Amino acid sequence: GAGVSQTPSNKVTEKGKYVELRCDPISGHTALYWYRQSLGQGPEFLIYFQGTGAADDSGLPNDRFFAVRPEGSVSTLKIQRTERGDSAVYLCASSSGGRGSTDTQYFGPGTRLTVL
Amino acid sequence: AQSVTQLDSQVPVFEEAPVELRCNYSSSVSVYLFWYVQYPNQGLQLLLKYLSGSTLVKGINGFEAEFNKSQTSFHLRKPSVHISDTAEYFCAVRGFYNTDKLIFGTGTRLQVFP
Numbered sequence: 498g499a500g501v502s503q504t505p506s507n508k509v510t511e512k513g514k515y516v517e518l519r520c521d522p523i524s525g526h527t528a529l530y531w532y533r534q535s536l537g538q539g540p541e542f543l544i545y546f547q548g549t550g551a552a553d554d555s556g557l558p559n560d561r562f563f564a565v566r567p568e569g570s571v572s573t574l575k576i577q578r579t580e581r582g583d584s585a586v587y588l589c590a591s592s593s594g595g596r597g598s599t600d601t602q603y604f605g606p607g608t609r610l611t612v613l
Numbered sequence: 614a615q616s617v618t619q620l621d622s623q624v625p626v627f628e629e630a631p632v633e634l635r636c637n638y639s640s641s642v643s644v645y646l647f648w649y650v651q652y653p654n655q656g657l658q659l660l661l662k663y664l665s666g667s668t669l670v671k672g673i674n675g676f677e678a679e680f681n682k683s684q685t686s687f688h689l690r691k692p693s694v695h696i697s698d699t700a701e702y703f704c705a706v707r708g709f710y711n712t713d714k715l716i717f718g719t720g721t722r723l724q725v726f727p
Contacts, residue, residue: 501656528713539617539703539717540657553714588657596713599645599664604657 499523501605503589509611510579518574518608522591529572530602531564532588540588546572547596579612586610615640615706619718627726628696634689634721636678636704646687647705647715648678657703663687674698699725 502521510516522529527548532540542556546566557563561579566572576583586607594600616639626632638644648660661672668680678689687704701722705715 530714532715532717537719539619539705539719540715542714542716545713547713553712556714590657598713599662601659601662602715603659604649606654606656 501589501591501603503587503605503608505608506606507609507611509613511613512579512581514579516576516579516610518576518587518610520572520574520589520591520605522570522572522589523593523603526591526593526603527569528592528594528598528600528602529566530590530592531572531574532590534586534588534607536585543574552596576610579610581612584610584612615642615644615708615716617704617706617716617718619704619721621721622719623722623724625724625726626694629693631692632690632694632698632723634702634704634723636687636689636718638685638687638704638706640685640706640708643709645707645709646678646680647707648672648676648687648689649703649705649717651701651703651720653700660689660702694723694725696725696727698723 504519529546531543534540545553548569561577563575588607590602590604592600592602618637646663649657663680671677701720704718
């Protein structure tokens, strides 16, 4: 079946602009995660949704970052007033389990964000 | 809180040779452990995971890893590598309680030469 998809695959923007990154999880997966991977680093957790609600947003770096999942499926990561330090690959993952589940997190191909 | 250390940023090896990619973790609670692989221009793919039970875990593509609680390690091994194993490998940890997020190491680039 279809895996996790993310759009766009690449996004180039200017400093100070607003961007939205989209994630389509595997159908039926209730858990959705956002991670950020900077060059030469491992993925870093941003936020975790269980259904429509954010169960853990402890990884969001500041209030310029916000994510929604209004219908419990597609999620959008929103970044306001982008800065050059926001340049990274933004990864989305989904899994089928509830909170505390050890079900596998399946990752999408990522969105490469470049802030000029 | 948890953390993961992958000491080797790059591991060069010839085809058909054995390889070990090292992973050490730090945690004040019991953990689940994972290895993910990232092929060029592809998303992260789960190789294997340790949840409980036998400390030797077998994964896809002939990889295996051994959980050593006393040494807080979870090293990944393959007895004979192929050119197609060239990729970035990430070790990750997740605490047992009150967390669903994965904490990743910085990755090890495995380069297999003919």
